[in-house]
Amino acid sequence: MINPHRSSPRNCLTSSIVKLSCLTVVLSLGACSGSVPSETSASGRGDLKVVTTFLPMTLFTTAVAGDCATVTALIPPNLGPHDFQATPATASALSQAEVLVENGLDMEEFLEKLVSSAENENLVTINTSSGVKTLESSEPDHHDRYGHHHHDHGEVNPHIWLDPVRAAEQVENIRDGLVEVDPGCASTYLKNAELYSQKLKDLNNDIASQLQPYSGKSFVAFHDFAPYFAERYQLKADYIVDLPDMNPSPADLQRVATQVRQSQLKALLSEPQEGNRSFNALANDLGVKIVEFDPLETGSLESSLDPNTYFKVMRSNVTNLIEAIGG
Numbered sequence: 001m002i003n004p005h006r007s008s009p010r011n012c013l014t015s016s017i018v019k020l021s022c023l024t025v026v027l028s029l030g031a032c033s034g035s036v037p038s039e040t041s042a043s044g045r046g047d048l049k050v051v052t053t054f055l056p057m058t059l060f061t062t063a064v065a066g067d068c069a070t071v072t073a074l075i076p077p078n079l080g081p082h083d084f085q086a087t088p089a090t091a092s093a094l095s096q097a098e099v100l101v102e103n104g105l106d107m108e109e110f111l112e113k114l115v116s117s118a119e120n121e122n123l124v125t126i127n128t129s130s131g132v133k134t135l136e137s138s139e140p141d142h143h144d145r146y147g148h149h150h151h152d153h154g155e156v157n158p159h160i161w162l163d164p165v166r167a168a169e170q171v172e173n174i175r176d177g178l179v180e181v182d183p184g185c186a187s188t189y190l191k192n193a194e195l196y197s198q199k200l201k202d203l204n205n206d207i208a209s210q211l212q213p214y215s216g217k218s219f220v221a222f223h224d225f226a227p228y229f230a231e232r233y234q235l236k237a238d239y240i241v242d243l244p245d246m247n248p249s250p251a252d253l254q255r256v257a258t259q260v261r262q263s264q265l266k267a268l269l270s271e272p273q274e275g276n277r278s279f280n281a282l283a284n285d286l287g288v289k290i291v292e293f294d295p296l297e298t299g300s301l302e303s304s305l306d307p308n309t310y311f312k313v314m315r316s317n318v319t320n321l322i323e324a325i326g327g
């Protein structure tokens, strides 16, 4: 059922829906540069064939799987899930896989059709967001405050992996799923998940103490990826657009300009896969810098193979965020 509050945002998802309905066309043409199989990442030497969707799922799964499973990313690491269009290689990887690891929460809109067309009856899907406490995509007060609606991903915001505490829950879901499918390797999965979760807890403690002096402060990101991160560290996240490939409207830019002035922000947070000129122009107009906060939706092939990428990127994000909020 469509909540009236969300009826407009749903209409605004047209571009993704068009992509989805074009799936068959894309599959038959094999079009989509950068989506060739050699660019997808694989790690591990184990027997269990696991496919993952986008970067954090690949990092978390690789960490837990160790040598017990071969982990292959369905989406080439340089493409974000918001932009992804499936190729024949995606369909083929999915038809041979035993386990699929997804973020869920409508982040991987391309999956549903693809999974059904793969006709892989034995495929076990691990939804890593299962049981994780979620937040709504657009907060009603945000809507009211600006008399303005936002485009969104769906009912809830899917970017849970950017909160290290929720990321640890995703790791636990991956652990439990792999143990169930492959009990012979249970001790490896349990040990690896424990190690990675401990690093996530340490990261959370470090970030919490680094950001504690800025409690209550606001920041502005490009797309709506930061509510879980912000909630965890008592910050307020605003954003310009809901999805990374959207163009901000004049109203979006004006809202952010007001926000920047009110919060005396020193910088706007940009992201690697976003090359939006209006965002840079806005920063220029407001006399503020642009610093990068990488939402980990994309990465290099090399970074996708190393589970420590999550920690490196998050620590760098925090350093840049402190610069933005005036540290």
Ligand SMILES: [Zn+2]
Pocket: 082, 159, 223, 224, 225, 243, 244, 295, 297
């Ligand atoms: Zn996103």
